[in-house]
Amino acid sequence: MKSGRRFLTPGVTALAPAIWGSIYLVTTEWLPPDRPLLATTVRALPAGLIVLAFARTLPTGIWLWRALLLGTLNIGAFNFLLFVAAYRLPGGIAGMVITAVQPMLVLVLAALLLGDGIRYTHVAACVLGAGGVVLLVFKGTVDLDYFGVAAALAASACMGAGITLTKLWGRPNGVGLLPFTGWQLTAGGLVSLPFTLSLEGLPTTVSGTHIIGFCYLISLGAVISYAIWFRGIEKLPASAVSFLALGSPIVATLLGYLFLNQTLSILQLIGIVVIIGAVLLAQPRPVDPRGLDSHDRNPSRRGIEDRP
Incomplete structure (x- = not known):
């Protein structure tokens, strides 16, 4: 990876979390109120079916259950649990827990399943990222709901x-x-559909503003953002991708300040800077002409991120 292009792929991949950070604003301003599961299902299922209709490629064999599992983990179950946490935890604490813990989990899973090496820079990035998210969203003492x-x-x-x-x-x-993105969107939407119908039901009225919001979720919020995200997972180490998700709360905070009259304190600005530093620290290191990481000359300790 040439040093001049080191951040090109991470920069493109970061567009996905940036789009996801805007979904909070779209949900609160353009969608029917108090229907998070409906938003999840409409975001995923129509988008997946539209992609499959054009691609005309369906999973077969082992990919039937793999697509279902990936769609459940990446989209259906994740969004359902996210909304459950958001309803029971105040002040953005749900987002804080998720964005702070998730890179740590990926770091361990990538080491166990992918053979990626864990470096001191990864550990430092985890600490910085968690601290930055706390500064960004934590607003005083709160009573936590353990569920x-x-x-x-x-x-x-x-x-x-x-x-x-x-x-x-x-x-x-x-x-x-x-098509790969469409498989997962469809699977995630099908998983969340029963919960939407049983817990929320369908809205009785839908306005033009709601339609605009749903179109945003389906296009940018689902097809485009998830295609970018899965492309990034293919091209980057899993740990590097996981840290890019920290951009989502940054965008959500900035949009809240610009359009919802929310406050933006000095501590939050410091948190943004710390998060950006953590994300940059977690990205792949430049590789010298011999194929070794400039910070690690021992080939036996190289992880996937060091491969040409």
């Missing part, structure tokens, strides 16, 4: 496992990125 905390931790586990397994299995030969 909500458990849901947030489970959401972190789903996302971490989804990233790692997506990296481990890759894509089947001859299947493009969009």
Whole structure:
């Protein structure tokens, strides 16, 4: 990887969490109120079916259950648990738990399943990322709901496992990125659909603003962002991708300040800077002409991120 292009792929991949950070604003301003499961299902299922209709490629063989599992982990179960945690935990604590814990889980899973090496820079990035997220979203003493905390931790586990397994299995030969994305969106939507129908039901009225919001979720919030995300998982180490998700709370905070009259304190600005530093620290190191990482000349300690 040439040093001048070191951050090109991470920069493109970071667009996905940036889009996801805007979904909070879209949900609160453009969607029917108090229907998070409906938002999850509409975001995933129509998008997946539209992609499959154009791609005309369905999973077969072993990829039937792999697509179902990946769609459940990356989309269906993750979003369901996220919304459960968001309802039971105040002040962005759900997002704080998920974004702070998830890179740590991916680091361990990638070491166990992918053989990625854990470096001191990875540990430092975990500490910095967690600290930055706390500065960004924590607003004083709160009473924590233990069920909500458990849901947030489970959401972190789903996302971490989804990233790692997506990296481990890759894509089947001859299947493009969009069909692969469509498989997972469809699976995730089908998993969340029963919960939506049983717990929330369908809205009785839908306005033009709601339609615009749903279109945003389906296009940018699902097809485009997840295609970018899965492309990043293919090209980057799993640990590097997991840290890019820390960009989501940054975007959500900035949009809240710009459009919802929310406050932006000095501590939050410091948190943003710390998070960005953690993300940069976790990205792959430049490789010298001999193929060794500039910070590690011992080939036996090289991880996937050091391979040309």
